[in-house]
Amino acid sequence: xxxxxxxxxxxxxxxxxxxxxxxxxxxxxxxxxxxxxxxxxxxxxxxxxxxxxxxxxxxxxxxxxxxxxxxxxxxxxxxxxxxxxxxxxxxxxxxxxxxxxxxxxxxxxxxxxxxxxxxxxxxxxxxxxxxxxxxxxxxxxxxxxxxxxxxxxxxxxxxxxxxxxxxxxxxxxxxxxxxxxxxxxxxxxxxxxxxxxxxxxxxxxxxxxxxxxxxxxxxxxxxxxxxxxxxxxxxxxxxxxxxxxxxxxxxxxxxxxxxxxxxxxxxxxxxxxxxxxxxxxxxxxxxxxxxxxxxxxxxxxxxxxxxxxxxxxxxxxxxxxxxxxxxxxxxxxxxxxxxxxxxxxxxxxxxxxxxxxxxxxxxxxxxxxxxxxxxx
Numbered sequence: 001x002x003x004x005x006x007x008x009x010x011x012x013x014x015x016x017x018x019x020x021x022x023x024x025x026x027x028x029x030x031x032x033x034x035x036x037x038x039x040x041x042x043x044x045x046x047x048x049x050x051x052x053x054x055x056x057x058x059x060x061x062x063x064x065x066x067x068x069x070x071x072x073x074x075x076x077x078x079x080x081x082x083x084x085x086x087x088x089x090x091x092x093x094x095x096x097x098x099x100x101x102x103x104x105x106x107x108x109x110x111x112x113x114x115x116x117x118x119x120x121x122x123x124x125x126x127x128x129x130x131x132x133x134x135x136x137x138x139x140x141x142x143x144x145x146x147x148x149x150x151x152x153x154x155x156x157x158x159x160x161x162x163x164x165x166x167x168x169x170x171x172x173x174x175x176x177x178x179x180x181x182x183x184x185x186x187x188x189x190x191x192x193x194x195x196x197x198x199x200x201x202x203x204x205x206x207x208x209x210x211x212x213x214x215x216x217x218x219x220x221x222x223x224x225x226x227x228x229x230x231x232x233x234x235x236x237x238x239x240x241x242x243x244x245x246x247x248x249x250x251x252x253x254x255x256x257x258x259x260x261x262x263x264x265x266x267x268x269x270x271x272x273x274x275x276x277x278x279x280x281x282x283x284x285x286x287x288x289x290x291x292x293x294x295x296x297x298x299x300x301x302x303x304x305x306x307x308x309x310x311x312x313x314x315x316x317x318x319x320x321x322x323x324x325x326x327x328x329x330x331x332x333x334x335x336x337x338x339x340x341x342x343x344x345x346x347x348x349x350x351x352x353x354x355x356x357x358x359x360x361x362x363x364x365x366x367x368x369x370x371x372x373x374x375x376x
Contacts, residue, residue, distance in 0.1 A: 005024075005025040007026060007032060009021055009022075009041065010024070019054070020054040020055075021054065021056065022056045023056070023060050025061065027066075027067025028066065029064060029066040045073075045074035046074070052080070054082040057083075057084065058086045060089070068096060071093075131336065132332050135258065135332050135335075138254040139254060139258055142259040154256055157256060157260035158260045161265070162264045164226065165222065165261075166267070166268025169221065169272060172225065173217075173221055173275060173276045174276070176217060176221060177214070177218075177275075178282060178283035179283060181205070181209065181286075184213070184284060185284035185285075185288050185291070188201055188204050189201055192292075193291075193292065198292045201288055201294065202294075202298075203302075203306040206303050206306045211315055212363070212367075214276045214277035215273045218269065218319065219319070219359045220356055222269065222322075223326045223355040226265070227327075227351060228351065228352050230334060231337070231348045232344065238335070238337050257331070258327075265326055269319040269322055269326075270316045273319035314366065318366055322362060326355045329355040
């Protein structure tokens with residue numbers, strides 16, 4: 001293989017006003033990359049920028065697009081007034097000249113941008129709704145399959161999810177429930193004392209905690225704790241391609257992953273509601289003892305008469321429904337996560353926010369449907 005000659009530039013100046021630059025050697029990338037050839041050529045071209053000389057490139061033995069681009073940049077992306085080229089060199093500069101004349105199409109101003117955004121949001125909402133309803137239907141089918149053959153059901157998965165979503169949440173629900181009971185009892189006692197209604201603290205605290213605050217508080221805590229865990233678990237399985245491997249092996253996602261979580265939360269949430277109610281009432285009892293000097297015996301004796309049994313049933317029903325909704329929403333977003341870490345974080349955040357929103361909406365529906373139930 002012949003050795004490439006070093007690219008050279010020679011300035012010959014017949015008269016002061018008529019300088020001529022003659023280029024020779026090899027103007028290809030492998031020759032320009034040798035030693036300091038590129039830096040030297042750029043310095044020479046920069047020094048010739050203000051002299052407006054005549055250019056003679058016919059002595060160049062070989063040239064490629066890199067060499068032609070160096071000349072083109074030195075000429076200010078336009079052919080000089082006096083230029084002599086070899087026939088083979090004409091193609092390079094014709095292409096560079098045509099490229100420089102290309103103009104980007106003018107950007108058409110977008111109209112009705114907010115309508116377009118609203119439309120995309122509605123389309124995404126409908127897509128999520130259809131996918132969620134499909135997931136609910138799959139859970140119903142899997143539940144019927146489980147009922148027909150309970151011995152072949154995912155008992156280990158159900159037990160593990162009850163442990164993680166129920167037992168391990170006892171600590172945080174107890175702490176938050178106790179503090180909420182203390183705060184609610186303390187604030188209520190201050191108002192009731194002003195009107196001489198100290199004895200009605202048990203009624204107020206019992207109804208508010210057992211019917212509303214207990215189930216809602218437990219559901220929000222479980223949505224933030226267990227819901228995010230479920231979504232992250234399914235998302236990691238998507239990233240590591242475990243979900244695809246399950247399908248290849250013929251294992252149903254719904255029967256082995258979704259159904260156990262739905263059943264586990266449907267069982268553990270009512271128990272967590274009872275636990276949260278108990279801790280909130282204990283906190284309220286302690287605060288009532290300090291603020292109003294109501295004895296624990298009076299509190300415990302008065303509570304069954306102050307809160308009808310229907311309110312306990314409504315609270316337990318809320319817990320079961322909230323648990324299933326949290327599991328379904330978390331699984332829905334977990335299965336839609338794409339195999340990348342950014343989608344995993346965004347999907348987990350969206351799952352928690354959506355689960356809490358759905359729980360609050362469901363609580364509003366319960367309040368409307370059972371507005372006349374559980375009162376004297």
